[in-house]
Amino acid sequence: MLNLYYDPIYTEGLDPTVRFPRERYQLLAARLTENSDIHIQRPPLATREQIVAAHDERYVDLFIEGKLDSTAIRRIGLRPWTPAIVERTLRLVGGSLSALDHALSNISIAGNMAGGTHHAYRDCGSGYCIFNDVAICALAALKEPRIKKVLILDLDVHQGDGTAAILQGHPNIFTCSIHAESNFPFRKQQSDLDVHLADETKDADYLACLDRTLEKIQPHRYDCILFQAGVDPLEEDALGRLALTRAGLRQRNERVFQLHRQYHLPVVIFMGGGYAKPIERTVDAFEDLFTEAAQFTV
Template identity: 35%
Template sequence: MIHIAHSPLYSHPLPEGHRFPMLKYELIPEQLKHEGVITQKNIFTPAICPKETVLLTHTKEYYNKLIYQTLTASEQRKIGFPQSPLLTERELVIAQGTIDCCYHAMKDGVALNIAGGTHHAYADKGEGFCLLNDMAIAANYLLHKKNAEKIIIIDLDVHQGNGSARIFEHEPRVFTFSMHGAHNYPFHKEKSDLDVPLLDGTDTNTYLSVLQNTLPGLLEKEKPQFAFFLSGVDILDTDKFGKLKVTMEGCRQRDVFVFEELKKRNIPVAVAMGGGYSADVRKIVEAHCNTFKAAIDIFS
């Protein structure tokens, strides 16, 4: 059975003007259940990630700022959300959800977190709607527990995974691969182990060709024992901020390709949804649901 992490906290209410990004977290599981793709048995609710696990990745000073609500106004502006105890709790639950997905993936091949992919969070700061870096926390936890000796982060969100790149810049056991918009946020890029910047207007055929010419060789060379896949749908041509021209079908084909390449090499994968900012929330939900459908079709 494919396991899916979800919590009521994922759609934590925010002040007016911040609510739209959270809406999809309510709609995705309901749509999947409505279509009969999953049942409630597929869904599990993560607990709060323990402090000692978070501190394998984030600094104690930054962790305390989140817990005791002492972020400065400037730090909150960089994150994009006003601080609140519930928002911190939400991020801790998301991080634990990604860790739990790792263990389910080791058994079932794949597991998915309905939230997560908070790749803009650094060890000592948050930005870009990311407080804690869930995939970095999970990767460091797997290394700490000796569950894997080599890990790859496949980051296909339209925005570079700058926080992940910086966190792992001196960690050879974690390979960071980011394929993103060259002229999109963040405007100061960090150095991933492999960055593939795409020009504005990159279409479906070009996008898929670049991915198909990059990922298989990378997996063969690095031979990871575990993968994280950040499946952002802000690559869509309908996205307000993405600047790429990938169709809904192209986005689905991307997910299918990644899953097939990992499965044929017996590399378990934990998936997080990442970004998606199409004006019509139905487009966002459809694209994310396609990721779940592809994972279930290929790994079941």
């Protein structure tokens, strides 16, 4: 049984005219509720205390109080801004923390049906990301006595720049990002391991590169994996630049879930990006992601 966290506010907390495919969450939820191997739960709100572990207190307070200025909001995107974005954001981070909690307590795979907001920095948001749930979860995981080392595997097509910056130099968290070199963010940060791919990279090259990367990282040396599972490397993606097929992405996911099976590592799935046109191709790929995860948790 795969535990997944989701709330309708993931879609409804964004303005209907936003230039972001907000409907992907509800489309995906509609498909996954029919899957008897997946248990969908409503996440609690993350607390201020949980968020400030990875963020500047002033930034957190300005956001929660609805006082971010227009420059800060423009950098995030997600406009027109709506008051519901506060609850949406807190619930979204709550979903990731709940998935973390479930994965660690059961040594299993669990996921958030949103999140992976890896472009958020300590004191500002960027690229559709407000708070960095990946960094928040990595720091929260280390509060568990038996979690000594955390591996962040960011396979979204965009670099996990915010995550790299927030966690820079942290001795017990390893950040790895495999992304399209020419893509956003144009000023990259330094992860512990960055793998830059050329435009139009296809399945075989991508998977060979992933295998080499995993060999280098030696995942068994870690106590849990935070998997940013963006499906924007898909060839139909409007913001992606890579050329993976749906089958290639399935194999990518399987490589990660296999680590759970092989080494009994808890794995937390953060949904990440996906901007295909039509959006159904993105929803297909996310459906694959969670369906595969469910098969690995039986």
